Amino acid sequence: MRKTIITAALAAALAGCGGGQQPAQQSAGDASFEAKLQEQFLDAKPGSVIEIPAGHYALKRGLSLRTDGVTIKGAGMDKTVLSFKGQVVGPEGLLVNANDFTIENLAIEDTKGDALKINQGRNITIRGVRIEWTGGPKTTNGAYGLYPVKTQNVLVEDSVVIGASDAGIYVGQSNNIVVRNNRAEQNVAGIEIENSVNADVYGNTATKNTGGILVFNMPNLSQAGHATRVFGNKVFANDTENFAAKGAAVASVPAGSGVVVNSNDKVEIFDNDIADNQTANIIISSYFSTNYYNTRGVAADYNPYPKGIYIYGNRLKGGGDSPDGLKLKTLKTAVYGLGGHFPDVLWDGYVDTKSLVDGLPPPNDRICIHDVNGVLNADGPHDYKNPSTDIKPYQCDLPKLPAVVLDPAPKA
Amino acid sequence: MTYRAILLVVGLAALLGGCHRPMPPVAFHADGRPPRLSDWHVVEVHGGKLELNQGVVPYDLNTPLFTDYAHKLRTIWMPKGESAKYQPVDTLDFPVGTVISKTFYYPRAADGTFTDVLRTDDYSHDFAGQGLDLSRVHLVETRILARRKDGWVAFPYVWNNAQTEATLQRTGAVEPLTLVAADGSREDFNYVVPDESQCASCHAQDWVSRQVHPIGPKARHINKDYAYADGVQNQLEHLVKVGYLSGLPAMAGVPRDAVWNDPKAPLDARARAYFDINCGHCHNIHGAANTTGLSLIYGTPEDRHMGICKPPTAAGRGTGDHLFDIVPGQPDESIIPYRLSSAEPGVMMPELGRSTVHREGLALIRAWIAAQPGSCTPIH
Numbered sequence: 001m002r003k004t005i006i007t008a009a010l011a012a013a014l015a016g017c018g019g020g021q022q023p024a025q026q027s028a029g030d031a032s033f034e035a036k037l038q039e040q041f042l043d044a045k046p047g048s049v050i051e052i053p054a055g056h057y058a059l060k061r062g063l064s065l066r067t068d069g070v071t072i073k074g075a076g077m078d079k080t081v082l083s084f085k086g087q088v089v090g091p092e093g094l095l096v097n098a099n100d101f102t103i104e105n106l107a108i109e110d111t112k113g114d115a116l117k118i119n120q121g122r123n124i125t126i127r128g129v130r131i132e133w134t135g136g137p138k139t140t141n142g143a144y145g146l147y148p149v150k151t152q153n154v155l156v157e158d159s160v161v162i163g164a165s166d167a168g169i170y171v172g173q174s175n176n177i178v179v180r181n182n183r184a185e186q187n188v189a190g191i192e193i194e195n196s197v198n199a200d201v202y203g204n205t206a207t208k209n210t211g212g213i214l215v216f217n218m219p220n221l222s223q224a225g226h227a228t229r230v231f232g233n234k235v236f237a238n239d240t241e242n243f244a245a246k247g248a249a250v251a252s253v254p255a256g257s258g259v260v261v262n263s264n265d266k267v268e269i270f271d272n273d274i275a276d277n278q279t280a281n282i283i284i285s286s287y288f289s290t291n292y293y294n295t296r297g298v299a300a301d302y303n304p305y306p307k308g309i310y311i312y313g314n315r316l317k318g319g320g321d322s323p324d325g326l327k328l329k330t331l332k333t334a335v336y337g338l339g340g341h342f343p344d345v346l347w348d349g350y351v352d353t354k355s356l357v358d359g360l361p362p363p364n365d366r367i368c369i370h371d372v373n374g375v376l377n378a379d380g381p382h383d384y385k386n387p388s389t390d391i392k393p394y395q396c397d398l399p400k401l402p403a404v405v406l407d408p409a410p411k412a
Numbered sequence: 413m414t415y416r417a418i419l420l421v422v423g424l425a426a427l428l429g430g431c432h433r434p435m436p437p438v439a440f441h442a443d444g445r446p447p448r449l450s451d452w453h454v455v456e457v458h459g460g461k462l463e464l465n466q467g468v469v470p471y472d473l474n475t476p477l478f479t480d481y482a483h484k485l486r487t488i489w490m491p492k493g494e495s496a497k498y499q500p501v502d503t504l505d506f507p508v509g510t511v512i513s514k515t516f517y518y519p520r521a522a523d524g525t526f527t528d529v530l531r532t533d534d535y536s537h538d539f540a541g542q543g544l545d546l547s548r549v550h551l552v553e554t555r556i557l558a559r560r561k562d563g564w565v566a567f568p569y570v571w572n573n574a575q576t577e578a579t580l581q582r583t584g585a586v587e588p589l590t591l592v593a594a595d596g597s598r599e600d601f602n603y604v605v606p607d608e609s610q611c612a613s614c615h616a617q618d619w620v621s622r623q624v625h626p627i628g629p630k631a632r633h634i635n636k637d638y639a640y641a642d643g644v645q646n647q648l649e650h651l652v653k654v655g656y657l658s659g660l661p662a663m664a665g666v667p668r669d670a671v672w673n674d675p676k677a678p679l680d681a682r683a684r685a686y687f688d689i690n691c692g693h694c695h696n697i698h699g700a701a702n703t704t705g706l707s708l709i710y711g712t713p714e715d716r717h718m719g720i721c722k723p724p725t726a727a728g729r730g731t732g733d734h735l736f737d738i739v740p741g742q743p744d745e746s747i748i749p750y751r752l753s754s755a756e757p758g759v760m761m762p763e764l765g766r767s768t769v770h771r772e773g774l775a776l777i778r779a780w781i782a783a784q785p786g787s788c789t790p791i792h
Contacts, residue, residue: 034583035583038582038583038584038607038609039582039583041609042582042583042607042608042609060586061584061604061607062757064607064609064610064613065609066609066612066616066622087757088586088602088604088757088767089586089604089757089764089767090610090757090763090764091757091758091763091764095613097613097616097619097622097700111758112756112757112758112759113728113730113757113758113759113763114728114758119619119700119703120619120620139729140729141729142728142729142758143726143727143728143729143730143758144726144728147726149703149726150619150702150703165728165729166726166728166729170726172703172725172726173703218723218725219705219723220705220716220722220723220725221703221705221725222702222705244728244729245728245729245730245731245732245733246731246733246734246735247723247724247727247731247732247733247734247735247736247747248724248727248728248729248731249723249724249725249726251731288791288792289792290723291735291790291792292723292735292736292790293790293791293792294721294736294788294789294790294791295789295791296715296716296720296721296786296788297716297720297721297722297723297736297737297788298716298721298722298723299716380792381792383792
């Protein structure tokens with residue numbers, strides 16, 4: 001008896017000193033697909049190919065990757081589906097901070113925030129990726145679908161983005177960009193190039209968005225964008241009511257906008273099929289029209305004027321018949337009557353008056369437009385009081401931009 | 413030895429050291445991934461207490477990062493003869509071999525279950541200079557940052573329910589807990605342990621180099637007194653005393669952050685300190701959030717760079733239908749408090765590291781915005 005008591009006391013004493021430690025317990029679900037996938041991301045080495053087989057996978061936590069030279073590969077955009085419907089953690093579905101990154105042939109669905117964000121990196125390829133918010137357009141959907149930002153040499157191709165509450169494909173603050181042969185539907189902005197330099201956007205279909213293809217410059221960022229070519233795209237019936245949260249850059253885009261240039265420079269729009277966008281098939285505007293411009297919050301060196309915009313050789317049809325917002329509706333009725341419609345191109349009319357030479361901007365800063373059924377200068381600076389339908393100011397030409405060359409070329 | 417003799421020895425040991433067996437010295441692992449926290453011998457459980465090893469120096473911050481009301485036991489250890497070099501603004505320049513630990517724990521509710529934890533900013537009863545009393549606290553995780561030859565490496569260790577050991581969980585973990593407030597009100601939440609890669613998303617303050625660095629041990633954060641076992645001393649001076657810090661200038665020239673909840677400190681200094689530690693690791697010119705044009709780290713001028721009248725960039729639905737980050741005098745019209753008041757992924761800021769709203773921190777930022785003069789007038 002005594003022996004038992006002493007032994008027990010000894011055991012207790014030892015345990016109290018850490019001698020009785022239990023084997024470590026693993027948390028439940030450790031062997032799940034999600035943990036294994038996360039581990040693959042953590043263990044990836046340059047050259048690693050992470051293959052995700054066909055299947056519908058429910059994920060609770062955002063994934064992230066920080067290793068150069070990794071390829072993520074699914075079995076197809078309708079076969080390998082990463083669903084974030086039950087996401088509880090993480091601002092994105094997948095966040096990448098790495099160079100030489102390729103992702104292809106899979107889908108990311110229903111993320112709470114952005115779906116695929118690539119923040120900083122060279123040589124980025126996104127191919128055959130579907131991003132979708134499956135409940136259709138909703139303000140509560142995540143903001144951006146495919147979202148390379150501060151990247152160089154970016155290729156986005158053969159992808160599909162549906163339902164982003166900001167922009168479906170959004171390339172921001174990047175250089176050397178090719179966005180081709182994608183489909184963007186039911187986003188606020190279908191495709192948006194923002195504060196980026198040297199972008200080619202071609203062969204895409206943008207429909208049922210609020211605005212089809214946008215080329216924007218926002219203030220306060222590390223670089224101003226210029227040199228974007230938008231060509232060979234189909235941009236039609238982008239008439240979905242704007243469902244962005246106010247304050248988001250795209251919240252100021254009127255429903256029914258085809259191609260929109262805001263405050264960007266050297267933008268060339270040619271050879272597109274643009275049709276049935278109810279505010280206007282093409283809109284050119286300045287940051288003044290967004291209502292965000294104020295002296296305290298915008299850097300003094302920010303240039304809000306669109307300059308060097310060249311529009312020619314597009315096939316334009318319909319549109320302009322039901323502009324969004326009371327101001328634009330009133331303007332349309334005032335100029336074109338109840339049954340009329342805006343012409344193909346709507347310009348808000350803000351111009352840098354200090355730069356004018358004989359009433360026109362310097363030759364390379366002009367807005368040059370051919371092959372359209374008309375242009376309306378809305379006279380935004382005077383609250384639409386003296387709109388003008390004179391097309392003479394736009395009868396000019398600009399030097400054509402060179403094609404974007406990705407260097408190095410993306411992997412085949 | 414007779415049983416009686418054994419009993420005597422055990423009793424004597426208990427008398428002498430509260431059951432102390434000396435820990436093996438701190439083990440710096442120059443490579444690999446030690447599977448258990450105890451492999452480092454930095455902090456260990458002995459005799460119902462989480463204890464610090466010899467040479468492991470605790471510290472805390474004037475204004476800490478908010479992590480779901482978790483309390484944090486932070487420590488620094490360096491190899492013999494090594495010391496960190498003082499830096500006026502950046503993280504102290506620590507030598508190879510440095511091991512920094514941060515243990516996240518909660519004071520336990522007096523009559524609650526193990527997962528009932530206190531919502532309190534009072535740290536004074538947790539740590540008595542020698543260790544954490546495990547009958548009073550619930551250990552959740554311990555993060556190790558080790559300064560290896562090629563740079564810092566982060567390891568998240570999660571404590572078991574027996575509170576005897578923490579094991580490496582590279583992919584993170586989720587622990588359901590209940591916060592119990594002083595008035596008895598309860599809030600269930602999921603405490604989330606970040607995965608290794610998420611560790612880096614805060615600790616890599618430069619997104620081009622992607623190098624991980626400690627955030628807290630900057631002079632301005634740790635320039636404060638600490639109640640060490642042998643008395644109260646300024647932490648920076650203590651680090652010098654124990655040989656862990658060199659190059660400390662005269663204290664009058666060392667920056668010091670305000671204590672965010674010190675009612676005697678100026679509102680402006682408290683808000684700036686809160687922004688600095690909670691937001692500045694991403695919102696700085698090199699960080700993950702440099703894409704936004706918003707900077708909230710120490711030293712940012714108090715104008716559009718800090719968000720005053722600044723239109724957001726890429727905030728998406730995080731704007732909460734507001735036009736500007738900060739509208740002077742109008743916290744209800746400002747984006748920043750909206751994002752601080754959310755716990756929803758895709759809306760909330762910071763993006764990681766919390767599942768609850770820091771009510772007191774939010775109140776501080778709202779009060780600061782309310783006190784800002786002027787307005788944001790759009791120009792057309």
